[in-house]
């Protein structure tokens with residue numbers, strides 16, 4: 001990387017494990033040291049040495065409006081004037097909760113937490129507490145944060161490193177998690193037949209975004225809804241990425257399927273740390289202090305996170321926003337497909353709205369196995385070529401690319417042109 005980033009990275013490795021506070025950032029999957037970021041604006045990032053990059057990571061999803069949108073910055077300034085944390089309820093929490101309840105079809109009540117990990121951890125605890133059962137089913141390549149129960153055949157950083165689980169997760173706990181292939185309803189049927197009355201929940205990313213983007217096949221989510229309902233199992237949609245990304249109500253609104261519990265994060269915090277989980281009034285009433293399932297947080301409902309989240313969701317209320325995101329995304333990804341063809345490179349594009357992935361190869365990607373069979377080494381070369389042209393993509397073949405409202409046609413044309421030259425070098 002650049003001189004300044006290299007210098008900071010060396011120093012950071014002295015005091016932070018791997019020099020980073022989240023593993024994928026280290027760039028090991030693409031063999032490139034991380035770019036240290038100085039600042040961001042719109043669709044751009046500036047590296048530590050002042051060079052400007054077009055950003056398609058968007059902080060891994062939250063920055064759907066682009067970086068530092070004026071409305072969010074103003075809301076943060078206003079909130080900041082009043083203080084940064086009280087450990088007591090505020091009107092801001094009520095207002096963001098109302099916006100989430102209004103937008104997400106299956107959520108009647110919602111609890112704020114500080115990260116997506118906390119949201120999934122708490123939703124799983126609630127499912128276990130509510131059903132009195134211990135086992136859960138998840139899907140290979142889906143990532144639900146780093147909570148112990150979900151670090152079994154997970155995506156994101158774990159996919160990047162090829163670690164099946166993690167030391168430190170007790171085998172007795174991992175035993176309670178069954179991981180099945182995405183899009184394979186038959187595997188779910190067989191498993192439920194065998195363990196049905198021990199399974200508390202099925203947790204899934206309704207559109208997988210952490211093994212690259214993988215779409216649910218027709219009937220898969222509907223099938224899950226049916227099986228769970230018939231067997232007293234709760235269906236948890238982890239919409240930490242898809243919530244307010246593919247539509248205001250997330251994938252459940254897009255596909256018209258009502259899960260029992262929904263996990264949110266990323267976009268709802270407008271770039272500040274946040275998570276949330278919600279569901280029906282009946283289910284959510286099992287959480288303390290109303291019910292007996294315990295879950296708490298010193299900084300939960302933090303006023304700055306609430307203010308940034310609210311300002312972001314306010315901007316997304318305009319339905320036109322999603323039409324524009326779809327148009328932008330279609331322009332970008334069809335452009336990429338086109339230039340790959342012209343450069344004689346086989347790529348597979350998976351996309352829903354403004355989240356998408358580029359895989360190299362010819363086969364369809366339907367699950368984690370087919371994703372791993374793509375030509376990941378070509379992604380590595382492509383990543384480096386694009387970075388050299390100041391296009392900042394996810395530093396791993398197993399992550400999504402995000403388009404924000406700040407990506408305009410000119411920027412995307414430059415991206416497509418850079419991709420053409422990068423494809424030709426492969």
Ligand SMILES: *Cc1c(COP(=O)(O)O)cnc(C)c1O
Nearest residue numbers: 115116117143144145238240241
């Ligand atoms: C990012 C993500 C999480 C974890 O959220 P954190 O805020 O990083 O803890 C959970 N589930 C999905 C689907 C995610 O993409």
